Amino acid sequence: MKNYLLSAVLALFAAPLFSQMMYTQARYQGDTLFPFDIPMMDIDSTQVLNSREVLALPKKGKKPTVIAFWLTTCMPCLRELSTYTANYAEWQKKADFRLMAISIDFPHRFSHIAPIVREKQFPFEVYWDRDRLFRNVIPGELNGLPQVFIFDKNGNLAYRHKGFRPGDEVELFAKIVELQ
Numbered sequence: 241m242k243n244y245l246l247s248a249v250l251a252l253f254a255a256p257l258f259s260q261m262m263y264t265q266a267r268y269q270g271d272t273l274f275p276f277d278i279p280m281m282d283i284d285s286t287q288v289l290n291s292r293e294v295l296a297l298p299k300k301g302k303k304p305t306v307i308a309f310w311l312t313t314c315m316p317c318l319r320e321l322s323t324y325t326a327n328y329a330e331w332q333k334k335a336d337f338r339l340m341a342i343s344i345d346f347p348h349r350f351s352h353i354a355p356i357v358r359e360k361q362f363p364f365e366v367y368w369d370r371d372r373l374f375r376n377v378i379p380g381e382l383n384g385l386p387q388v389f390i391f392d393k394n395g396n397l398a399y400r401h402k403g404f405r406p407g408d409e410v411e412l413f414a415k416i417v418e419l420q
Contacts, residue, residue: 274395280367283354302393304419306339312352317386320404340365
């Protein structure tokens with residue numbers, strides 16, 4: 241009886257920790273140039289998309305692409321994305337660019353992404369890096385979040401910023417305007 245009770249308690253409390261500890265990074269075999277070759281998921285489905293398609297630059301009217309990497313448990317990330325949300329409509333009137341947020345949450349947190357996006361009413365595209373592979377192609381390996389990157393009209397890295405403090409969004413938008 242003691243062993244059964246101990247097993248039940250461990251299963252209940254240790255399972256989330258154990259699953260995170262046992263998560264192993266998939267080996268990345270894909271393209272390391274923008275738009276890469278990374279499996280991604282839309283926040284509402286189990287359909288696997290590919291970053292080549294999602295991030296692809298349009299043939300006509302190429303524009304800068306802003307990618308903000310975040311976690312559902314990262315308060316600075318949520319403040320940054322909320323600031324982008326507050327400014328997004330005005331920014332879109334002044335500059336032609338794409339903005340997307342890519343969550344790099346562990347699989348057990350995937351179900352938290354969509355509720356946060358809806359609650360915060362993010363007006364931009366949001367995806368999940370299912371296999372956490374962006375860290376293999378992004379400079380600095382996404383060590384420390386939030387991080388934001390701007391790729392210019394040709395897919396070249398033009399800007400990167402780590403962390404978030406109020407006012408960082410002004411610098412970000414200035415760079416977007418510069419790249420028009």
